[in-house]
Amino acid sequence: MADIDSESGRSTPRKRADARRNEATLLDAAAAAFVTSGVDAPVRDIAARAGVGVGTIYRHFPTRADLIVAVYRHQVEACAEAGPALLADSGTPHAALAQWIDLFVDFLVTKHGLAEALQSDNAAFETLHAYFLDRLVPACAHLLDAAAAAGEIRPDVTAFELLRGVGNLCIGAGEPRYDARRMVEILVAGLRQHHQGTGPR
Amino acid sequence: MADIDSESGRSTPRKRADARRNEATLLDAAAAAFVTSGVDAPVRDIAARAGVGVGTIYRHFPTRADLIVAVYRHQVEACAEAGPALLADSGTPHAALAQWIDLFVDFLVTKHGLAEALQSDNAAFETLHAYFLDRLVPACAHLLDAAAAAGEIRPDVTAFELLRGVGNLCIGAGEPRYDARRMVEILVAGLRQHHQGTGPR
DNA sequence: GAACAATCCGGAACAGTGTTCCGTTTGCCA
């Protein structure tokens, strides 16, 4: 015996029904609050939306970053895993990189406040920052290395730096006079290394 | 210089001596607090440093932005006015633009938190944002237009956008793994337009 | 089905911001 209701993974000793219910409700409420007020939506608002007390939020998600991660985990995973496919399907590594960055930008600009939060020096967001880095830096590095190996881009830029730069450029996207996408496009263009030896003609 | 209340317009009936003294003290205290804790230094800290009450700060500088502007006005002016000189002295408009951007970056990265504050959607910083735009957008536009007219850069980028992008890239400068200067350099490089029609010779 | 213990919940309470307000002090001028 020895196994106390361990189902191969024993991931969770099984939570109480109301706890699981509340967690789901909370995720929905948070997602809704995030589209309305951005990721900085006051804790009390989210709690009210979900019809629970603030204590319940902190029990399920000790830090705000945990909540954000839980809400967006699927999309981040999808982005991280899209890298290899793009590299295989695109003509050149640089094209694949550009497309991947586009995916990343798509994700960031549709969640207002996310880019800001990622770069915020607020200690509460450190976990969020770490999560993004863990998942996306390797994916980006893969593409970056391929492009660098092909001699298409300058080789002195790290994946971390690029992601950070792109993330920064996405701050304030949504404002009428600032086109974050174009700025990212310019940045990616600036990455290119123009080898004059093998130029046209 | 040294005319704190330049009453060439006699708009102010002359302030009381202690008021003028406190204003100067406050500027010093704020400047000191800014280098220590960034532009987000708590109001109470600045007040304590200056040995005054918080009310005194708000009387002299209704919003935090007013305080920041007062502290950094000279440097911003200098940056704004450096444009024409650079344009005259540099070989090409693009070189002048790059140098000017460098000046701007210098200013931003040495004041930690300034870049963040500029892009913050906090209503209190709107005046600061407006001030920066008023002074620097025209200066940048001048250089940008010259470079565009010379066909050196793509013509579809506005001064506002460029400044905003550069400002954004400077967020988080000072961190070990992120070189804001290099990112800005890449962005400026991406601006270039490689005219194949009018090539050399 | 009833008692019971572990779990979970709600929201009051705390701590740290910015901002306002008003009784008191201070400098200036007649």
Next chain:
DNA sequence: TGGCAAACGGAACACTGTTCCGGATTGTTC
């Protein structure tokens, strides 16, 4: 010197995030 408008100080307010614990809820066991 006397008076008063200007300026001051800091308590008080509003709004954050975060912690804590008495009490309700759930699942289990007899």
